[in-house]
Amino acid sequence: MRKRIKLNLYLVGGISILLTAILTMLVYYGLIKQQTQKELRNYGQLLEQNYILDKQNIIPELEIRVTFIEPAGKVIYDTSTDASKMDNHKNRPEIMDAQKKGVGEAIRYSNTLADDTIYYAILLEDGNILRISKQIHSIWSLFLGVFPIIISIGAMVFLLCLLLSNALTDRIIRPIEKMVDNINTLDNSVAYDELIPFTKKIREQNIHILKQIEHIEQEKNKIQLIIENMSEGFLLLNTDKIILSINHSAIRLLYAKDTDYLGKNILYLSRNEMLNNSIDYAVKGESISTDIFINSRYIQIFSNPVYEKDKIIGVMCILLDVTAKKESEKIRREFTANVSHELKTPLTTISGYAELIENDIARKEDIKGFATKIRSEATRLIFLINDIIKLSELEEPKTDLQLEYVDLLEIAIECENMLTIPAQKKNVKMKVSGESCKVLVDRNMIEELIYNLCDNAIRYNKPNGTVTVTVKSKDKSTILSVEDTGIGIPEEHQSRIFERFYRVDRSRSKATGGTGLGLSIVKHIVQQHNAKITLSSEVNVGTKITVIFTT
Numbered sequence: 063m064r065k066r067i068k069l070n071l072y073l074v075g076g077i078s079i080l081l082t083a084i085l086t087m088l089v090y091y092g093l094i095k096q097q098t099q100k101e102l103r104n105y106g107q108l109l110e111q112n113y114i115l116d117k118q119n120i121i122p123e124l125e126i127r128v129t130f131i132e133p134a135g136k137v138i139y140d141t142s143t144d145a146s147k148m149d150n151h152k153n154r155p156e157i158m159d160a161q162k163k164g165v166g167e168a169i170r171y172s173n174t175l176a177d178d179t180i181y182y183a184i185l186l187e188d189g190n191i192l193r194i195s196k197q198i199h200s201i202w203s204l205f206l207g208v209f210p211i212i213i214s215i216g217a218m219v220f221l222l223c224l225l226l227s228n229a230l231t232d233r234i235i236r237p238i239e240k241m242v243d244n245i246n247t248l249d250n251s252v253a254y255d256e257l258i259p260f261t262k263k264i265r266e267q268n269i270h271i272l273k274q275i276e277h278i279e280q281e282k283n284k285i286q287l288i289i290e291n292m293s294e295g296f297l298l299l300n301t302d303k304i305i306l307s308i309n310h311s312a313i314r315l316l317y318a319k320d321t322d323y324l325g326k327n328i329l330y331l332s333r334n335e336m337l338n339n340s341i342d343y344a345v346k347g348e349s350i351s352t353d354i355f356i357n358s359r360y361i362q363i364f365s366n367p368v369y370e371k372d373k374i375i376g377v378m379c380i381l382l383d384v385t386a387k388k389e390s391e392k393i394r395r396e397f398t399a400n401v402s403h404e405l406k407t408p409l410t411t412i413s414g415y416a417e418l419i420e421n422d423i424a425r426k427e428d429i430k431g432f433a434t435k436i437r438s439e440a441t442r443l444i445f446l447i448n449d450i451i452k453l454s455e456l457e458e459p460k461t462d463l464q465l466e467y468v469d470l471l472e473i474a475i476e477c478e479n480m481l482t483i484p485a486q487k488k489n490v491k492m493k494v495s496g497e498s499c500k501v502l503v504d505r506n507m508i509e510e511l512i513y514n515l516c517d518n519a520i521r522y523n524k525p526n527g528t529v530t531v532t533v534k535s536k537d538k539s540t541i542l543s544v545e546d547t548g549i550g551i552p553e554e555h556q557s558r559i560f561e562r563f564y565r566v567d568r569s570r571s572k573a574t575g576g577t578g579l580g581l582s583i584v585k586h587i588v589q590q591h592n593a594k595i596t597l598s599s600e601v602n603v604g605t606k607i608t609v610i611f612t613t
Contacts, residue, residue, distance in 0.1 A: 071227050075219045083212045094198050095180065099167065102126065102182035102194050109192055110184050131157060131183075131191040138190070151193075156183040160191050177203055295361075295381030301345050301374060303328045303338075315381045317357050337379075340365040344377040353384070360388045393561065401450065408439035408446070450579065463590065467500045468508060470542055470611075471533040477512045478531065481520060490523045492516065496533035499540040501611045503591055511587045512542070514580040515607055519546035522605075535613075543608040550601040559597065560585040584609075 105126055130139040135152025137145045151157050159166025160183035168181045178200045183193040199207070289296045295312030299305055305323045308331070313320055316332045323331050328341060340352040344365040352363045362384045368376040415432040418424040424432055474494045485492045512531070519529040527547040534541050551559060560581045588595045588609055599605035 071223045071230065072220065075223045076216060079212060079216050079219055083208060087208060091199075095169070095178075098180050098196050098198050099182070102180060102196060105194050106182050106184045106192065109194070110186065125196075127195045129193040129195070131193060133161070133189045133191070154181075156181040156193060157191055159183070160185045160193075171200060293383075295379070297331075297379040297381065298368075298376060299328060299341065299379075300376045303341055303345070303377075305331065306376065312379075312381050315356075315359070315361050315383055337363060341377050341379065344379075345374065347374055358385075359383060360385045405443070405446065408443040411439045412436050412443075446579070463504045464506070465502050466505060468503050468505050469498050469500050470508070470512075470540060471496055471498050473505075473509055473512055474531045474533055474542070477509070477516050480513065481516055484517070485520050485529070488520050488523060488527075489525045490520050490527050490529060492520070492529045492531070494531045494533075496531075497535065499533050499535050501540050501613055503611070507587045507590065511584050511609070512544075514584050515544040515609075518580050519544050519548065519605070522546070523548035527604075538613055540611040540613055541608060542611070543606060545604060545606040547604040550603050551597075551599040551605055552601055556597055556599060560595075 109128065126141075128139075128141045129137060129145075129151075131137050131151050135150040135154075135157065137148040137151060139145050140148060154168070156166035156168040159168075164185045166181075166183040169178055170181070171178050177197045179195050179197050181193060181195045183191050186192055289307070290309050292309060292311055295315045296307065296309045297305070297312045298307040305326055305328060308323050310320070313323070313331070316334070316337075318331050328338060332338075334354055334356065336352050336354045340350050340363055343350045344367045347367050349364075349366045352365070354361050354363060360383070362382045364380045364382075366378050367374045368378050415424075415436050419429055419432055471494070474496075478492050478494050481492060516529060516531060523529065523546050530543075530545045532541075532543045532545070584607075585595060591611065593612070594610045596608045596610075597605065598608075
C-alpha cells in the first residue's frame with residue numbers, strides 16, 4: 063500500500079505538470095492569436111485609410127507581410143516574395159470571405175516552418191484586396207520551447223514528492239495500521255470517518271472467524287482426545303512415510319520408546335518389515351490387513367490410503383491387539399481336537415465290545431463284563447456330552463441367569479450329601495464348615511460350581527485324605543473355599559488348569575473317570591457372576607481353590 067501511495071503521488075505530480083504546461087500553452091497561444099488578430103485588424107484599417115500608390119515607401123517599414131491581390135486572384139504586390147511567381151489566391155479562404163463580406167480571416171499551419179500564419183484580408187474601394195499576415199508560434203512550437211522547462215520542473219517535483227512521500231504515506235497509513243492492530247477493541251473513534259462502516263464489518267467478521275477457529279479447535283481437540291484414548295493404535299503418515307499423527311496405543315502396541323515421533327520417518331518408530339510393506343502397499347492405493355508378531359503379541363494392522371480429490375496424500379493405519387483372538391482360535395482348535403478324541407475313545411470301546419458280542423467271538427462268561435464296560439463307557443460319554451453342552455451354554459452371554467438369594471453353606475452341605483458315596487469309595491473324608499452367607503446368584507449354576515470343585519477334590523485326593531469346604535464373609539464379600547489333601551498340581555500346570563480338557567496326568571485322569579471339563583465349567587460360572595477365583599497348590603500336599611463373590 064505504501065508503494066502504491068508513493069507511485070500515485072509521483073503519477074499525480076507528473077500529470078499535474080503536464081496538464082499545467084498544456085493548459086498554459088493553450089492559454090498563451092490563444093492570447094498571442096487574439097493579440098496578433100487585433101494587430102492585423104489595426105494595420106488593415108490604417109493601410110486602408112492611407113492607401114496610396116507609393117507603397118514602397120510606407121509598407122516596408124511595417125513588421126508584417128502585405129499583399130495586394132486583384133479580384134481575379136492574381137497577386138500584384140507582396141512585401142516578402144516576388145508577386146509574379148506567386149500562385150493565384152482566388153480560392154484562399156480569407157480572399158473568398160473578403161469578396162463576400164468585405165473582410166476575411168484565416169489561420170494556416172506551415173509544415174516547413176512549424177508555425178502558424180494569421181491572415182487578414184480587406185476588400186478595397188477599387189476592387190482589389192489588401193491582405194496582411196503575420197507568423198506566430200504554433201502550439202507544437204511552444205511545447206518544444208517549453209519542454210526543457212517542463213523537464214526541469216518535473217525533476218524538482220519528483221524530488222519534492224520523494225521527500226514528502228514518506229511523511230505523507232506514514233501520516234495516511236499509520237492510523238490504519240493502528241486501527242488494524244486494535245481491531246478487536248475497535249470503537250467508532252477511528253482516524254477516518256469513512257472507514258467506520260468497514261471497521262464495524264471487519265470486527266463482526268473477525269468475531270465470527272474467531273468463533274469458527276475456536277469451534278474448529280474444539281473439534282480438533284475432541285478428535286485428538288478420542289484418538290489418544292483409543293485402545294486401538296492410530297497412525298497417520300504422508301506419502302513419504304513421515305508420521306503426521308500417532309497415539310500412545312500405537313507406540314505401546316509396537317513396543318516403541320515413549321517419545322515424540324511427529325515429523326519423523328516410520329523407521330524411527332518401527333523397523334518391522336511387514337508393517338513397512340503394508341504402508342508401501344497403501345501408498346500405492348491398496349487397502350491391506352497384516353498380522354505381525356511382536357514380543358509374544360499378535361498385532362493386526364489395517365493400512366488404507368488417504369485420498370484428496372482422487373489423489374493419494376497419505377496412509378492411515380489402525381493397529382489392533384488380536385492376541386486374545388488368536389489364543390481363542392487356538393483354544394477352539396484344541397477344543398475341537400480334544401472333543402473329537404474324547405468322543406472317539408468311548409465310542410471305539412463301545413463299538414469294539416459290541417462287535418465281539420455281535421460276531422459271537424466273546425465267550426459267554428465275558429459277555430456280562432463286556433456289557434458292564436459298554437455301560438461304563440456310555441455313561442462316561444453321556445457325562446462328557448452333558449459337560450460340553452453346559453460349557454457351551456455358559457459361554458453364551460449371561461442373559462439366562464435366574465438370580466436369587468442363595469445360602470452357600472446350605473448348597474455346600476447338599477453337595478456333601480450327594481458326594482458321600484464317591485467319597486467313601488475313595489476313602490476320603492469330607493467336611494463343610496463356616497457361616498450362613500446369602501448371595502445373589504443362579505442357584506443351579508452355583509450348585510454345579512460347588513459340586514465340580516468337591517468332585518475334583520475327591521477324585522484327585524489320596525486315600526484317607528480330606529476335603530474341606532468353608533463358607534465365610536469378609537469385607538462385603540462372601541468367600542467359598544474347597545481344600546483337599548490330594549496329589550497337588552505342579553506349578554507349571556497351574557496357569558492352564560481351568561482350560562478345557564486340560565489334564566496334568568492324562569493316565570491318572572482316565573483312571574479317575576473325569577471329563578476334563580469340570581474346572582473349565584467352574585471358571586465360566588465364576589465369570590458369569592462377576593466373581594473371582596484363585597488357586598494355590600503344592601505337589602503331594604494338596605490344592606485349595608477359592609471363589610470370592612462380591613455382595
